[in-house]
Amino acid sequence: QVQLQESGPGLVKPSETLSLSCTVSGGSINNYYWSWIRQSPGLGLEWIGSIYYSGSTNYNPSLKSRVTISVDTSKNQFSLKMTSMTAADTAVYYCARVWSGNGWLLDYWGQGTQVTVSS
Amino acid sequence: EIVLTQSPGTLSLFPGERVTLSCRASQSVSSSYLAWYQQRPGQPPRVFIYGASTRATGIPDRFRGSGSGTDFTLTISSLEPEDFAVYYCQQYGSSPPGFGGGTKVEVK
Numbered sequence: 001q002v003q004l005q006e007s008g009p010g011l012v013k014p015s016e017t018l019s020l021s022c023t024v025s026g027g028s029i030n031n032y033y034w035s036w037i038r039q040s041p042g043l044g045l046e047w048i049g050s051i052y053y054s055g056s057t058n059y060n061p062s063l064k065s066r067v068t069i070s071v072d073t074s075k076n077q078f079s080l081k082m083t084s085m086t087a088a089d090t091a092v093y094y095c096a097r098v099w100s101g102n103g104w105l106l107d108y109w110g111q112g113t114q115v116t117v118s119s
Numbered sequence: 120e121i122v123l124t125q126s127p128g129t130l131s132l133f134p135g136e137r138v139t140l141s142c143r144a145s146q147s148v149s150s151s152y153l154a155w156y157q158q159r160p161g162q163p164p165r166v167f168i169y170g171a172s173t174r175a176t177g178i179p180d181r182f183r184g185s186g187s188g189t190d191f192t193l194t195i196s197s198l199e200p201e202d203f204a205v206y207y208c209q210q211y212g213s214s215p216p217g218f219g220g221g222t223k224v225e226v227k
Contacts, residue, residue, distance in 0.1 A: 045164070045207060045218035060215040061120075094163055102169065103152045104216035105209075109163035 002027040004095050004110035012089075012117050018082040022095030022110060029053050029076045033098035035106060036069060036080045040091035050098060051078055085117045121146055121210050125219035131227040132198055140193040140222045142208035147188045152212025155184055155193045158221075159204045167206075168193060198224070 008020035022034070036048040049059035051069045059067050063082070071078040082089065092112040099107040122145040132138055142153070151171035156164035166175045168184035171191055181196040195202055203226050208219040 044220050045209075047216050047218070058214055062215075096163075099166075099169075103150075103211040104214065105152070105154055105166065105169055105211045106164075107166060107175075109165070112163055 002097060002108045004097065004108060006093060006095050006110045006113040008093075008113060008115070010114055010116060012085050012115060013119050014086055014117055016085055018080070018085050018089070018093075018115060020080045020093055020095075020113065020115075022078050022080075024076045024078075024097075029071065029073055029078065032100055033104075034071070034078045035096045035098055035104070037094045037096060037106070037109075038089075038091040039094065039112070042088070043091070046091075047104070048080065048082075048093075050104065087117050089115070090117045091115060120215055121148065121213060121217055123208050123210060123217055123219035125206075125208060125222050127222060128220070129223045129225060131225050133227050134198050134200055136198050138195045138198060138224060140206055140224075142186075142191040142193070142219050144189040144191070144210060148191075148210045149212035151187050152210060153184075153186070153191050154209045154211055155182075156207045156209060156218075157202075157204045158207065164207060169211075195224075 003025045030053045035050040066083045068081045094112045095110045096106040097108040099105040124143045126141045153171045155168040158164040172184045183194045205221045205223045207221045
């Protein structure tokens with residue numbers, strides 16, 4: 001059973017950079033796309049972007065200028081960096097696996113990590 | 120970008136009742152790449168229906184998805200206690216994939 005676990009700081013100051021990691025266990029990161037999604041009361045569920053195990057990326061145009069997703073296959077991990085954080089970025093951040101061969105359908109999710117942007 | 124609008128926002132129902140949730144897309148969803156997720160409090164979303172009408176593994180047959188193009192529906196034939204949750208639709212055929220605002224099904 002594939003499991004995903006997000007890790008990173010729960011509190012980020014305005015204008016700083018958020019860094020989160022997602023560790024995949026119970027399966028290989030190879031041969032799949034992996035995604036970051038966030039959820040807030042104001043914006044609902046929002047897809048941030050995805051990365052293939054080989055490193056190719058696809059970002060939401062609304063966040064593209066601020067987001068970098070990377071992958072480390074040796075650690076079975078992928079990561080999210082989001083710059084210039086503001087209060088509007090306060091949300092639960094999820095990592096998820098893209099169901100192979102099924103567009104951007106998400107079949108396995110982490111439990112999510114709350115990120116609050118505040119000074 | 121395809122925008123998904125779900126209605127109603129909240130439904131208050133008794134166990135055993137039949138419920139129909141709606142998801143309307145701003146443009147046609149390619150290849151019926153429309154999914155429904157259930158989310159319970161404190162949990163991540165879980166895919167219930169994909170391809171507009173295919174139930175994911177382990178999803179009971181009281182859940183039925185239908186529709187094509189821009190109009191999709193999730194029907195629960197008889198609500199069980201564990202079905203009270205928030206349901207989201209997602210189009211996953213084009214980038215960026217997007218979610219609807221959700222419909223909360225609550226106990227009356």
